[in-house]
Amino acid sequence: xxxxxxxxxxxxxxxxxxxxxxxxxxxxxxxxxxxxxxxxxxxxxxxxxxxxxxxxxxxxxxxxxxxxxxxxxxxxxxxxxxxxxxxxxxxxxxxxxxxxxxxxxxxxxxxxxxxxxxxxxxxxxxxxxxxxxxxxxxxxxxxxxxxxxxxxxxxxxxxxxxxxxxxxxxxxxxxxxxxxxxxxxxxxxxxxxxxxxxxxxxxxxxxxxxxxxxxxxxxxxxxxxxxxxxxxxxxxxxxxxxxxxxxxxxxxxxxxxxxxxxxxxxxxxxxxxxxxxxxxxxxxxxxxxxxxxxxxxxxxxxxxxxxxxxxxxxxxxxxxxxxxxxxxxxxxxxxxxxxxxxxxxxxxxxxxxxxxxxxxxxxxxxxxxxxxxxxxxxxxxxxxxxxxxxxxxxxxxxxxxxxxxxxxxxxxxxx
Numbered sequence: 001x002x003x004x005x006x007x008x009x010x011x012x013x014x015x016x017x018x019x020x021x022x023x024x025x026x027x028x029x030x031x032x033x034x035x036x037x038x039x040x041x042x043x044x045x046x047x048x049x050x051x052x053x054x055x056x057x058x059x060x061x062x063x064x065x066x067x068x069x070x071x072x073x074x075x076x077x078x079x080x081x082x083x084x085x086x087x088x089x090x091x092x093x094x095x096x097x098x099x100x101x102x103x104x105x106x107x108x109x110x111x112x113x114x115x116x117x118x119x120x121x122x123x124x125x126x127x128x129x130x131x132x133x134x135x136x137x138x139x140x141x142x143x144x145x146x147x148x149x150x151x152x153x154x155x156x157x158x159x160x161x162x163x164x165x166x167x168x169x170x171x172x173x174x175x176x177x178x179x180x181x182x183x184x185x186x187x188x189x190x191x192x193x194x195x196x197x198x199x200x201x202x203x204x205x206x207x208x209x210x211x212x213x214x215x216x217x218x219x220x221x222x223x224x225x226x227x228x229x230x231x232x233x234x235x236x237x238x239x240x241x242x243x244x245x246x247x248x249x250x251x252x253x254x255x256x257x258x259x260x261x262x263x264x265x266x267x268x269x270x271x272x273x274x275x276x277x278x279x280x281x282x283x284x285x286x287x288x289x290x291x292x293x294x295x296x297x298x299x300x301x302x303x304x305x306x307x308x309x310x311x312x313x314x315x316x317x318x319x320x321x322x323x324x325x326x327x328x329x330x331x332x333x334x335x336x337x338x339x340x341x342x343x344x345x346x347x348x349x350x351x352x353x354x355x356x357x358x359x360x361x362x363x364x365x366x367x368x369x370x371x372x373x374x375x376x377x378x379x380x381x382x383x384x385x386x387x388x389x390x391x392x393x394x395x396x397x398x399x400x401x402x403x404x405x406x407x408x409x410x411x412x413x414x415x
Contacts, residue, residue, distance in 0.1 A: 020152040028141035051107035072119040087116035178212035306342040324383040354398035
């Protein structure tokens with residue numbers, strides 16, 4: 001398991017981390033502001049009360065003609081202009097300002113004429129208290145955000161990891177691996193809390209099991225039907241050979257041959273569906289295999305060898321794939337038909353109307369042909385299945401200037 005945050009978790013985990021961070025920042029900022037405002041108001045309030053109390057004492061001494069106390073005087077130097085103006089106007093007030101490099105709480109009131117009586121109180125300790133509180137709020141907020149973000153990221157990553165596992169299993173199932181299961185531990189232990197991810201995993205496992213059962217039943221049915229048809233078809237073929245020559249006999253023999261071909265194709269597909277086919281690997285020259293396939297097809301097909309290579313493959317299966325592609329080109333396309341060998345890639349092309357849209361989008365579909373064409377629609381399905389057994393990639397496309405293109409890319413290192 002990777003320690004770094006995986007790429008698959010990026011979107012959901014990043015959104016969750018951003019959401020958690022924003023909410024933590026907003027909450028800590030709100031609490032910090034509330035604490036700062038509350039403590040500052042209390043600190044400033046106590047300093048203001050002390051300054052006003054001293055101003056009251058200084059005013060009484062001034063009116064009695066006594067000597068003013070230390071820190072009190074009439075129009076002392078450093079008195080803020082706004083506060084002096086307020087005092088000269090006949091009001092009393094306080095203000096915090098720097099005086100001789102130190103924060104000072106001033107209190108001023110009217111004296112006589114156009115002068116102001118003022119007192120000053122050292123505000124350094126209170127200012128240091130507020131600054132220390134602000135630093136403590138910042139550090140504690142950063143620590144709280146970091147811890148919350150870490151815990152939230154770990155929790156979200158656990159969820160996204162389980163979602164990623166479920167998505168991987170779903171992709172494997174869609175790719176044909178019906179044995180794939182999530183097997184979430186929470187679904188196997190009813191005593192553990194069942195969250196939404198466990199419910200999705202359980203539903204996916206149940207769906208895969210049901211789909212696998214139905215598909216296996218269909219595969220068994222196809223194999224059983226094809227197997228059971230072989231015996232009566234063998235007898236029917238033997239009986240057809242005993243019929244007297246004539247057009248009716250030819251028709252019967254032709255239909256019996258078509259039924260035998262269909263039965264053999266169904267048996268081949270059922271074997272491919274089981275996924276238990278084994279390769280008989282040998283070294284083969286692709287050019288020679290292509291020539292042999294064209295000769296066996298019995299239809300005029302051009303063979304172009306751009307670059308011949310030797311590949312390790314199962315010759316019988318490779319000939320089956322190429323033979324089906326050539327037969328499909330002649331049956332459903334138009335000439336000229338060509339088979340081109342270029343290294344480990346073989347391209348079969350015709351000059352007909354091209355492959356139908358459904359085949360290009362979804363691949364070959366069994367028993368489906370376009371426009372009432374001849375055949376039972378199993379040739380390309382078998383070719384695709386045999387190509388997968390060979391470890392090759394078979395793709396279908398339409399040429400820009402018309403015609404169908406089937407490209408078989410063989411593995412360089414063998415099947």
